[in-house]
Amino acid sequence: MKLVVNGKERLVAAGPLTPLLHVLREELGLVGAKAGCQHGSCGTCTVLIDGEPRRSCLTPVGAIEGASITTAEALGDPANLSVVQAAFDEHYAAQCGFCTPGMLLAATALIERKGGALERDEVVEALGGHYCRCTGYVKIVDAVVAASRGETGTRAPSTLEIRAAGS
Amino acid sequence: MTTVEVTVPTSPGEAAELFGDGVAVTVVGGGTIVVPLVTHGQLHPVHALMLHASGLDELVDGDTLTVGATVTLARLAEIAPEPLATAARIPDLEIRGQGTVGGNLHTGGDLQPALIALGACVRSVGAGGERIEPVEDFLAGSEPRLVLAVELERPLAGVYLEQRRTHSRTYAVLSVAVARRDDGVHVAVGGFAERAHAVACPSVERALAGGATARDAAAAVLEDVVPEDDPLASAWYRRRVLPVLVARALEQLEESR
Missing domain, CATH: 1.10.150.120 ([2Fe-2S]-binding domain)
Incomplete structure (x- = not known):
């Protein structure tokens, strides 16, 4: 399946029930979203899905085919902070x-x-x-x-x- | 490792067909309940039925409010009457945008007492086909059912109060919903026991109909439920706080006249 992550189209091989958090961190190597409590309570895995803040640890990746994901990596860099x-x-x-x-x-x-x-x-x-x-x-x-x-x-x-x- | 069969229905009819009698089916609505259970190895789905494309997210706002099973709590909060709107706003912003009415109803969620007080009905499918029944009857059922929609009439007024829920728990220490409808004041409570669903409080309702004050009527809540101990609060605490919470809700309802 496809996701648009920080503006780039990415192909994802993980199964549909895999949390988006694990896809980002383990498959795509984007470790900005943190694996905290992993049951939706702490907030540190929050990413933007089509512009809305969502818990990536609660989001089965199969439910967001084609969605646009924004992670902390896309916000800015040390020389050019958002x-x-x-x-x-x-x-x-x-x-x-x-x-x-x-x-x-x-x-x-x-x-x-x-x-x-x-x-x-x-x-x-x-x-x-x-x-x-x-x-x-x-x-x-x-x-x-x-x-x-x-x-x-x-x-x-x-x-x-x-x-x-x-x- | 066992393989999971994942199905993604694209219509309510297809969802009902794939759900069948619901045995060994794990329904995935917003994912807020199922995904962490899978992550932490507490649930090993055999057949996961993902509802995100099922078209069960219809919201019809007419004389009767019809709320599809996959309508999110955020959407519900925007159009629902009290006490339901406050109940839908209890989770934090991100969960509200993801959690669904069907999932909340199934898991001891905050909507239960509000829906009971409103006299809401649940349309569901499962063994024996489609049926519509009062939300309390639905909650008392034990066989698997796929929620299609919740239907309710707008009340004259309503109030929802909860005894603060700790952030990481799925239910409140205590919750109270009251609604004034054409036929009188209806009262429901939740959270009084860890594994119990919310229930109506007929003793309180009878006392109110008989002209009792809010405080006296509220005391009758302990004839309707038996509070229990759990890791959040003791039965002793709940027995003392629940009548106070019910009385406050009834007084606020009175003020809203």
Whole structure:
């Protein structure tokens, strides 16, 4: 069967009940989507299927023949971050980084869907299915709100920098 | 390794035919229930019937609301009356976009009490052919059935409350759905026991019809269900919280007049 992954047509040999996550990671070598809980609860395997955020660990690949898949690999690279990636960097929204691919894709889809400045509660609602065990979410929400307003390009000072400036 | 036979029907009729009597058939709707079970080796399907192209996703919004089995919770939430709309919004955004009405109904999902309170009927096929029955009768059945659609009338008002579900569990600690319909107030509860499906609460309904206050009527819920212990909550806790939740739902329904 065929999938369009990050704009490229790819042939997939896996059986129809294989989770999209395993096809991406093991057959196509795209390891951006993480294998976390693998029963749909943690959110880190989230990818965009025809532009909508979906759990790749719950999606049988046979049900999405011909669909367009976007993974974290398509968002940007270190020299050219996407707006959401830049905002995550500037707001220290990633610590261990395991949840980040799912967060980035869900946030990217949210910003495209709403098309304007987001309120914090809209971000919290849309990212409610994504677990982060490091940040406490505040900085992630900060980053997504900033990205929705196009406020990227100036890195916010870190707590250490603020303390140093105040002493 | 055993091989799985996978079939992909392209019409409701073909889905019904391939389902047959449902013995040894694993139905795959949105995949949110079946795929992790397969991934973790807890389910080894012999015949997987994938419904994504079956055309069972029709949604007809008229005097009667007809919701096809593979309509997603996200689509349902957009058009459903309360208490069903809130029930459909309980899962997170990604699951709502993928999970289906048929799967949720089958697995102790959040829709069950809402559908019972609304007096919804389930159209299904299986051994003996197609039939339509009240959702409670459908849930009480034990033989495999393929859900085709759920049909319901819009109520005058409705409220859905749940005692917070932990994120990774498939059902709430407790859930309550109440609906005011032409013939009175209907009440259903779910989550009171790990393996039980949601049920109607005739004792509460009778008390309300007899003029009891919300709080007094709600106390009768313990005549209708026997809360149990499970890893989420103790029976002791559920016995204390359930009447409170039912009373709150009834009071909110009263305020919505």
